[in-house]
Amino acid sequence: MDTIITRFPPSPTGYLHVGGARTALFNWLYARHTGGKFVLRIEDTDVQRSTQASADAIFEALEWLGIDWDDGPYFQSRRFPVYEEYIQKIIDSGNAYYCSCSAEKLEAMRAEAAAAGRNPKYDGTCRDKGLSKGENTVVRFKAPFMGTTVIEDVVKGSIVFQNSELDDFIIQRSDGLPIYNLAVVVDDITMGINTVIRGDDHVSNTPKQILLYKALGHPLPTFGHVPMVLGNDRTRLSKRHGATSVTAYRDMGYLPEAMINYLVRLGWSYGDQEFFTREELIEKFSLENIGKSAGVFDMEKLQALNGDHIKAAPPAKLVSSLIPFLKAEGYDIRDTAYIEAVIKTLNIRSKTLKEMAADARFYFEDTVVYEEEAAKKFLKAASLDPLKALIKELESLGEFSEKALEDAFKKVMEQTNLKLGKIAQPVRVALTGKTASPGIFEIIEIIGRERVLSRIRKAMEFIERRKENA
C-alpha cells in the first residue's frame, strides 16, 4: 500500500476553532496511525480576509494540541504560478473557457432562479463563444450536462450527484487568482495528497473537484467527509454557543490531552472506551469507526474528561502547566517541589487547572479569609479548647508527617473527648477559610509548622473578638 498522505488546509481568517481542530486531528491521527505523512497548508487565496496573525494563531493552537506536521506550512498565496499553469492545461485540453459575463448579470440570474425555485446555475452564455483572455474575463470549467458524478466516501458510502445539477463553475477570477476548488485540487495533486478527510460541509464541492481531477487526468484521492460539530441547539457551532477557539480552552485550564481525547471521541469511537492517551489514539484510530451523524459539543463532558486527565497525569508533569495559572492568581511560583506537593492534594478534585490554581489559594496566601458560613459554623467558642490543645501538641511534635499528625490529633481527641470531625473542621477553617479542602493532615504537612500555628492562633483571636462583639 502507498504511504498515506493527509493534510489540514485551514484558511487564515480567524483562530482555530474546535471543529477545525477535530478535522486536523483526524488527518494527523490517520497519518500517524499508518506511518504516513501529514501536510499543513494555509489556504490564503482570499487576500482580503487572510491575515498572518490568524495563521500564527492556528500554528500556536496546533502546537499546543501536539499536532505536528511533516511538510509545510505551504501558503497558497505563494503558489499562484502553479495554479496558472494548471488552469492553462485545463483550457488547452478544452475543459475550460473564458467568460465575460459581469458579476451583476450573474447576480440577476441567481435572483431569477431563486424566485422560480430552481437551483441557481450559470446559463452557459460564453461556453461556446471561444472568447480569449480579456480585461474582465474569468475562466469557467466546462461541466458535463449528463451523467452522474459519484463520491466513494469512506465514512458516508457512495454519494451520487446528477451532473445536471452542476454548472460551469469559475476556476479563475478576473483578477487572475484561482478559486478554492481549483487551488485545492492542484495543491492536493502536486503535494501528493491521497487521503482527504474534511468536514461534510465540503461534500457539495467534491463533485466539482472530482471533475477537475478527471480533466487533469489524475487519480482521485480517498475522500472521507466527517459530520459537523454542532452547538447545544443543534445548529452549526459558533461563538454564541460559547468558546469555540481551541486556545480559549487552553486558557481556561484544559489539558491538550483531554482536548484531543474529547474531540476525537466526538464522532469517532472505539467500543465503549472513553479515556485515551495520545499514544492510544494513534494506535487505535481508524477511518472505519468515524460516525455518520453530527455531534453536539458538550462542555460538561469535556470537563469531566479533563478531570480524568488531570487525575491520570503524574503531578510532576503538571507543574509547568499549572504555573501560568498560579502566576495569574499572583502566587509565588519559585518552589516547584512545593507546587508538586500542592498538586498531589488537589489533582483529584480539580476539573481544570484554573480551578486548581484558585483552590490552591491557602497554600500560597498567609492571610486566610474566612467564608462567612464556615466561620459561623466552626469558629466559635467551643472550638477554643481543642485548638489550644492542638497548638500545644503541634509545638512539641517532632516531625510533621501524616502519621505523627494523626497521633497528635488523637491526643487532642482524648484530652477534649471530642470526635475528630469536631476538631478537624475548625482547624480546616483556620487554615483554609473554607469547610471543604484536601485532607487536614496533608495540608498541615505542606503548609508547615510555623504557618499552621500562626493561622490557628489567628483563628482563636478571631473567635475571641467575635465573643466580645456578641
Place this chain on the structure above:
RNA sequence: GUCCCCAUCGUCUAGCCCGGUCCAGGACACCGGCCUUUCACGCCGGCAACAGGGGUUCAAAUCCCCUUGGGGACGCCA
C-alpha cells in the same frame, strides 16, 4: 426553494454492514447509598433511548420504502 447528508437515553456513543445472544450496553449530567476529618475520589444502585408509519421475515434497533425532524451546500469565500 433545489441538491446532498443524517436519525439509539438530555448529550457523546456501542450494537446496525453479516436480522435472533438487546424487554438495547458504556460514558457525561442528574438522583440515591456506601466509604469518610470536610470536599472530592472510589465503589454500589437508580432515572433515561431504537423519531413515526408501512413492508420483507418464523423473527427487525438491525434490511427496504414513505413521512417527519434535523443538518449542510447552493459566491469572481474557503
